[in-house]
Amino acid sequence: MQIKPILAALKRHKAGTVLIALQIALTLAIVCNALFIIQQRVSKLVRPTGVAESEVLTVQNSWVGADDATAASRTKTDLLALRGMPGVRDASFSNSYPLRGGGMSLGVKTDPDVKKPITGATIYYSDDHSIDALGAKLIAGRNFLPQEIRWVGSNEFDAPAQVIISKALAHKVYPDGSALGKPIYLALGETGGKPSTVVGIVERLQVPWSGNWASNFVEYSVLVPYQSTGAFGSYIIRAKPGQLDALTKAVPALLFKTNRMRVIPAERGVRTFAQVRDEAYKSDRGMAILMGVVCAVLLAITAAGIVGLTSFWVGQRRKQIGVRRALGATKHDILSYFLTENLLIGAGGVIVGAALAIGMNLWLVSHFEMERLSLLYVVVGVVALLLLGQGAVLAPAMKASRVPPVEATRSV
Amino acid sequence: MFAYYFQLGLRSLRRNPLLTALMVMAIGFGVAASMITYSVFRATANNPIPQKSDQLYAVQIANWKPEDLDKSEPPDALTYTDAVALMQAHRARRQTALYPVGPSVVPADASQLPFRETTYAWYGDAFAMFDIPFLYGGAWSAAEDGAHAPVAVLGKALNDKLFNGANSVGKTINLDGHDYRVTGVIDTWNPQPMFFDASNTQGFGDPAELFIPFTRAIDQQMGGAGNFNCSATPGSGWEARLRSECIWIAFWAELPSAAEAAGYKRFLRGYAAEQQHAGRFNWAPNVRLRNVTQWLDFEKVVPPESKISLLVSLGFLLICLVNTIGLLLAKFMRRAPEIGVRRALGASRKTIYAQFLVEAGAVGLAGGVLGLLLTGLGVLGVGLVFDPQIARLATLDFSLMGLTLLVATLATVLAAFYPTWRAAQVQPAWQLKSN
Numbered sequence: 099m100q101i102k103p104i105l106a107a108l109k110r111h112k113a114g115t116v117l118i119a120l121q122i123a124l125t126l127a128i129v130c131n132a133l134f135i136i137q138q139r140v141s142k143l144v145r146p147t148g149v150a151e152s153e154v155l156t157v158q159n160s161w162v163g164a165d166d167a168t169a170a171s172r173t174k175t176d177l178l179a180l181r182g183m184p185g186v187r188d189a190s191f192s193n194s195y196p197l198r199g200g201g202m203s204l205g206v207k208t209d210p211d212v213k214k215p216i217t218g219a220t221i222y223y224s225d226d227h228s229i230d231a232l233g234a235k236l237i238a239g240r241n242f243l244p245q246e247i248r249w250v251g252s253n254e255f256d257a258p259a260q261v262i263i264s265k266a267l268a269h270k271v272y273p274d275g276s277a278l279g280k281p282i283y284l285a286l287g288e289t290g291g292k293p294s295t296v297v298g299i300v301e302r303l304q305v306p307w308s309g310n311w312a313s314n315f316v317e318y319s320v321l322v323p324y325q326s327t328g329a330f331g332s333y334i335i336r337a338k339p340g341q342l343d344a345l346t347k348a349v350p351a352l353l354f355k356t357n358r359m360r361v362i363p364a365e366r367g368v369r370t371f372a373q374v375r376d377e378a379y380k381s382d383r384g385m386a387i388l389m390g391v392v393c394a395v396l397l398a399i400t401a402a403g404i405v406g407l408t409s410f411w412v413g414q415r416r417k418q419i420g421v422r423r424a425l426g427a428t429k430h431d432i433l434s435y436f437l438t439e440n441l442l443i444g445a446g447g448v449i450v451g452a453a454l455a456i457g458m459n460l461w462l463v464s465h466f467e468m469e470r471l472s473l474l475y476v477v478v479g480v481v482a483l484l485l486l487g488q489g490a491v492l493a494p495a496m497k498a499s500r501v502p503p504v505e506a507t508r509s510v
Numbered sequence: 511m512f513a514y515y516f517q518l519g520l521r522s523l524r525r526n527p528l529l530t531a532l533m534v535m536a537i538g539f540g541v542a543a544s545m546i547t548y549s550v551f552r553a554t555a556n557n558p559i560p561q562k563s564d565q566l567y568a569v570q571i572a573n574w575k576p577e578d579l580d581k582s583e584p585p586d587a588l589t590y591t592d593a594v595a596l597m598q599a600h601r602a603r604r605q606t607a608l609y610p611v612g613p614s615v616v617p618a619d620a621s622q623l624p625f626r627e628t629t630y631a632w633y634g635d636a637f638a639m640f641d642i643p644f645l646y647g648g649a650w651s652a653a654e655d656g657a658h659a660p661v662a663v664l665g666k667a668l669n670d671k672l673f674n675g676a677n678s679v680g681k682t683i684n685l686d687g688h689d690y691r692v693t694g695v696i697d698t699w700n701p702q703p704m705f706f707d708a709s710n711t712q713g714f715g716d717p718a719e720l721f722i723p724f725t726r727a728i729d730q731q732m733g734g735a736g737n738f739n740c741s742a743t744p745g746s747g748w749e750a751r752l753r754s755e756c757i758w759i760a761f762w763a764e765l766p767s768a769a770e771a772a773g774y775k776r777f778l779r780g781y782a783a784e785q786q787h788a789g790r791f792n793w794a795p796n797v798r799l800r801n802v803t804q805w806l807d808f809e810k811v812v813p814p815e816s817k818i819s820l821l822v823s824l825g826f827l828l829i830c831l832v833n834t835i836g837l838l839l840a841k842f843m844r845r846a847p848e849i850g851v852r853r854a855l856g857a858s859r860k861t862i863y864a865q866f867l868v869e870a871g872a873v874g875l876a877g878g879v880l881g882l883l884l885t886g887l888g889v890l891g892v893g894l895v896f897d898p899q900i901a902r903l904a905t906l907d908f909s910l911m912g913l914t915l916l917v918a919t920l921a922t923v924l925a926a927f928y929p930t931w932r933a934a935q936v937q938p939a940w941q942l943k944s945n
Contacts, residue, residue, distance in 0.1 A: 113928070117836040124829045128822060135818070162614040162624045163687030204743070252733060254746035287578060288742040328733070330612070354623070361614045361626045384895030385815050392543065392826055399536050403833035406532055410840030466814045 104439050114407050115443055122447025122483055125400045127454035130479040131462065132389040134471050139386040143379040145316065147196040147371075148264070148302030150233020150336060153187070154371040155345050156195060157333040162359040166327040170249045172357055173331065179356050180333060181227070183348065185341035190231040190334050193223045193326055194306045196319075197378035201306030204255075206320070207283040208271050210291055216271050219263075219318035220305040221284070223326050229262070229300060231334045237265060239278050239298035242323045252328025257284045257291055262298035266317035284320065294322075308378040310467060342370060397486060404490035408436065412498040419498055420505025429499040436495035437488060444487040448480045455479065511861075512868060519869030523876075526841065530873065533837050533922075537877025540830030541918045542884030543823040549889055549910055550896055551820045553903035554713065554812040558701035562641060562764075563802035566705075567771060569596065569761040571782055572796035574741040584796055585739065586709045586809065587757040590728075592781075597633065601777045602763035603770070604639045608632035609759045610710055611727050612735035615720070616684040617672065627668055627719035629735070630707070631727030637663065637696070639764045640706060645669075647679035647694030650723060654693075658725040662690040665719030669695045688730070690722065702903055703811040705802050707760060710736035713811030714899035728752070763799075775799045815896065831925045838873075838929040842866055846936050853938035866930040867923055874922025878915040885914055 108115045159176075161169045173191055180189035194201035201222075205215025222228070225247045229236055239262070246260055261282065268277035281293030303319040305312055333353075337345050350368050353360065362368060366377070412419075419432055459471035523530040557563050571592050572584035579585070588596075593607035611631045614624040636642075637649040646669075650661040662683060669678055682689040703713030731748045737758060744754035765771040775797065782795030800808055842849075849862060886906050893901040 113839060113932070114836060117832055117839070121829055121832045121836070124825065124832065128825045128829070132822060160612065160614065160626070162616060251746070253744075253748050253751050255743060256746060286740055286742045287575075291743075330733075358623060361624050363626065381813070381815050381895070381897055385819070388819055388895050389822070392822055395539050395543075396826055396829060399539065399830060399833055402532050403536070403836055406529055406837045407840050410844060413844065462818065466818060 101438065101442070104435065104442060108439065108442070111411065114411065118404060118407055118443050119447035119450065121400050121403055122444055122487065123451035123454055125396055126448055126451030126476075126479050126483050127458050128396060129393050129482070130455035130471065130475045131458050132393045133479070134459070134475050135468075136386045136389045136393075137475075138469065139382040142308070142313070143382050143386075145304065146302060147304040147375070148232070148234050148300065148317075149196055149304075149371055151371040151375065153233060153337050153339070153342060154231075155335040155337060155342060155349060156198070156369050156371065156374060157335065157349060157353065158363055158367050159331055159333060159353070160361050161329045162361060164329055164359070166251050169329055170325070170327040172360075173325070173327075176333065176353060176356055177227075179352055180335060180349070183345075183352060185338050185345055185348070187336045187338045188227050188230040189336070190225055190228040191223075191325055191331050192228065192334060193331060194220070195222070195232065195332060195334055195374075196304035196306060197308055197374050198306040198332065199308075199378065203305070203315075204284045204320075205286050206267065206271055206318070207285060207291075208281070210283045210285075210293070211289055213287055213289055215285065217267070217318055218315050219267055219320050220307075220315075222303070222319060222321050223324045223331075224262070224321040225323065225325055228321060228334070231336045232303070233336055234303050235301040236262075236298055237301045239296070241298060242321075246323045248324055249327050250324050252326055252330070257294050258322045258324060259292075259294060260297045260323055261294040262300060262321040263296055264303045264317050264319040265299055265301055267319065268296065268299050270318060282320075284322075308382070346370060397482075400483075401486050401490040404440070404487055405494060408440065408491050408494040409497070412436070412494045412501075415498075416501055416505050417508070419501040420503055420508075423501065423503035424506040432499040432501070433495050436491055436498055440487050440491040440495075441484065444484045447487075448483055451483070452476050452480060511864070515865045515868040516872060518865060519872045522841075522845070522869060523872065529837055529841055530876075533834050533873050534876045534880055536830040536833045536837075537874060537918050537922055538880030538884055540827035541878060541881035541914055541921070542888055544820075544827045544917070545881065545885040545910060545914045546888035546892065546904075547816070547820040547823040548913075549885075549904040549906065550892060550900065551812065551816050552910075553905075554703065554816050554900060556702060556903075557803060558703055558705050558806075559641065559802055563705075565764055565766050566639060566802050567602075567763045567765055567774070567799045568802075568805040569763060569778065570798040570800070571778065572793070573755050573757070573785075573791065576793050576796075578741040579796075582796065583808075584798055585757045587737070587739070588759045588761050589755055589757055590752045590759060593759040593761050595781065596761055596763075599777070599781070602765055602774055604635040604764040605762065606633040606636040606639060607724055607759050607761050608636065608706065609724075609727075610707060610735040611722070611732040613685040613720075613722070613730075613732060615668070615672070616687065618684065627665070628716045629720040629722065630718050631722050631724045631732065633724055635764075636706075636721075636762070637694075639762060640699075640701075642699050643697040645695045645697045646677040647692070650693045655723050655725055658729045659723060660688060660690045660726055661693045661723060663694045663696060663721040664692055665696055665717065666698050667717070668719040685720075685722070686730070703806055705806055706762060707736070708806060708809040708811055709760065712813075713806065713809065714897065714903070716899075771799060771801075813897070813900070816900075819895070827921070831921055834873075834922060834925045835928055838870060838926050839932060842929045842933040845933070849933055849936040850938045850940070853936065859934040862934045862936075863930055866933050867926055870926030870930070871919055871923050874919035875915065877922060878918030881918050882911060882914050885910070 180186055201220050203218045203220050206217055206219045207215050226242045226244050229241055277296050281295055283291045285291045305316055350362055455476055462468045570584040573589055597607055608630055611629050614626050616624045633655050634649040654661050678692045681692050700717035704711045738756055740756035744750055744756045763774055765774050778797040779795045782797050785791045889904055889906045892904045
């Protein structure tokens with residue numbers, strides 16, 4: 099196929115050529131970035147939490163008019179009632195749980211004399227039932243013993259003698275894998291403090307936060323053998339297989355029967371873990387869907403635009419095509435003429451588009467804490483748009499190839 | 511002439527229904543995507559108190575050492591120590607410390623369950639500062655603030671719930687087992703974003719329905735229902751919490767003139783310098799005074815999702831317009847012979863311009879109508895993409911409907927300029943000859 103005559107012909111259609119190339123360039127820039135946003139959001143929302151998600155129910159509870167002593171005794175009564183319920187495998191009480199949204203975090207150090215913690219980690223108030231209630235997997239060491247559990251006030255925090263930590267945190271603070279039995283120090287910006295011995299390691303447990311700011315400590319969790327006497331807290335209830343649905347109604351009913359001086363919020367008060375996950379990642383999932391829809395519609399419109407303009411060109415050049423056919427060009431020659439023409443325009447478009455895509459990403463990086471675009475997305479986008487162009491031009495090009503040579507003899 | 515051109519335009523659009531449908535759809539989708547995301551952006555970037563946004567200032571004081579600060583910005587809330595010191599100094603025309611609390615309302619009717627409302631502990635001045643309208647009664651007095659009095663102001667919805675909307679001033683309500691006397695009931699008040707507590711709500715949340723004196727909440731040891739951030743562990747107990755360098759209280763000052771604001775900033779610097787001399791701060795004074803719009807900007811209440819999706823949609827609209835330019839060009843140039851005839855029969859370039867721009871306007875209007883339908887559907891579906899607290903603020907009102915049609919028509923007419931110019935350049939002689 100000769101490229102020169104095609105270029106000569108394109109010169110006579112500068113506006114149309116530039117418009118198609120521009121459209122391809124802009125589409126490439128947006129589609130690359132949109133796909134990248136989709137990939138980032140999706141990779142976030144498929145992260146496992148370490149919780150037996152299909153079996154866990156959470157209930158947010160706050161006591162009305164209770165001081166530390168009465169709150170503790172009421173919570174204990176609740177836990178006994180919950181654990182005795184048919185359909186309940188285990189139940190525990192905590193300040194928070196993975197993906198809840200709010201929680202507590204502290205710094206973790208291995209040397210009490212340095213000020214700066216190695217990392218932040220979330221603190222989950224737990225007892226000897228917590229690991230089973232969450233469905234977390236203990237992979238080393240042991241669970242808390244009943245006699246280790248202490249009831250503490252909501253304004254107190256004093257490092258516990260024992261902690262259970264997540265595997266990711268264990269590797270972060272003791273990279274040689276020797277965390278079990280070693281001390282860690284839970285503190286903020288001060289030196290000193292009491293050591294807490296790592297008595298157990300769970301395979302995985304996510305922090306309560308799903309925001310980007312928490313992504314550098316997303317699996318750093320510390321279980322402390324404390325139960326809070328404060329008025330606020332959450333019950334984590336693990337259902338026996340198939341019992342979860344029944345429990346979503348039965349649990350609040352039982353709790354109000356046990357003691358009605360409590361508030362369980364009407365909205366978000368009783369949530370299965372599926373709902374917890376759904377709500378935590380709502381905006382991430384929404385953003386991925388939105389970008390997906392934009393990509394699909396954008397590609398469709400660009401393809402339709404190419405079909406429209408090329409059809410127009412074919413209509414305009416019927417006579418010339420007829421002349422070429424009369425002079426001996428085959429149908430295949432005509433077809434490949436239009437395909438090559440589109441490929442040339444597309445190539446121009448994707449070169450500009452790739453630069454635009456990278457520029458747009460750099461701008462997003464500097465303004466929205468996004469990550470750098472992987473070049474793979476640009477390559478995939480370029481190939482996709484070139485194929486889209488070829489696909490779009492196929493129908494009008496076929497039509498052109500069917501123009502009979504006799505067309506040359508007709509005036510207009 | 512306009513009506514005639516409009517008719518011509520419609521006839522020409524009917525001639526290639528596929529091409530027309532393509533253009534209308536491109537414009538419809540482009541405009542709808544932009545308008546849906548704009549409706550969300552508009553809601554989140556709203557100025558919640560336009561009449562006073564440059565008179566109300568949020569105060570920040572760096573009470574943590576410089577290496578604990580993010581980009582040397584002071585924390586976005588105050589310690590109890592600083593909030594109380596600023597209240598006592600009383601250097602602004604009005605001022606209030608505030609924090610969200612979580613008491614339970616215990617209904618007098620024992621058959622009803624206790625419940626919770628969004629509650630703020632603040633000073634009596636806050637009602638006047640934030641222009642909160644009262645239905646009955648009014649704010650509690652400065653004396654009641656000083657006396658740590660058990661008084662409360664109810665929101666309209668809460669008053670409807672507890673007293674069936676009757677004037678409840680002087681009656682009592684029970685919070686966590688303690689009686690509070692109602693001094694006033696406010697009318698519906700729900701500034702969005704919730705500028706006064708942007709640090710806890712990220713700007714959006716359920717409207718506040720209950721207000722009690724800050725001093726009373728502290729007496730009752732009401733823990734915050736909001737953030738409590740520390741640079742060092744605070745120690746145990748309520749007193750330790752109050753003495754700690756942990757931040758959990760917002761502070762607002764009303765400073766009606768620029769001179770007063772400058773004066774207050776000097777006062778804040780002086781206060782921080784005093785703390786430095788007293789040995790509490792080991793660093794130079796680092797304070798901020800931000801008005802409502804600056805504060806909302808600092809707290810980033812417009813979610814990045816909203817900005818990114820608006821930008822992407824505008825890019826989408828741009829592509830749709832480039833597409834429309836191409837299709838209009840094809841469409842108009844196909845009619846070169848017709849244009850040639852008209853020109854030969856005496857039509858001026860100007861009339862050609864008018865005819866084709868009107869035709870493009872018709873396409874734009876049709877695109878706008880489609881865009882309006884899609885925007886309506888999209889606004890209903892905004893809840894799938896954004897936080898429900900934000901999604902419910904995105905509405906299709908008359909101004910958005912007007913904007914949709916306007917943007918669609920205007921954008922299409924703009925896009926039509928180049929194709930129309932090309933159409934007007936058609937040489938009548940050349941066209942007639944080749945026929």
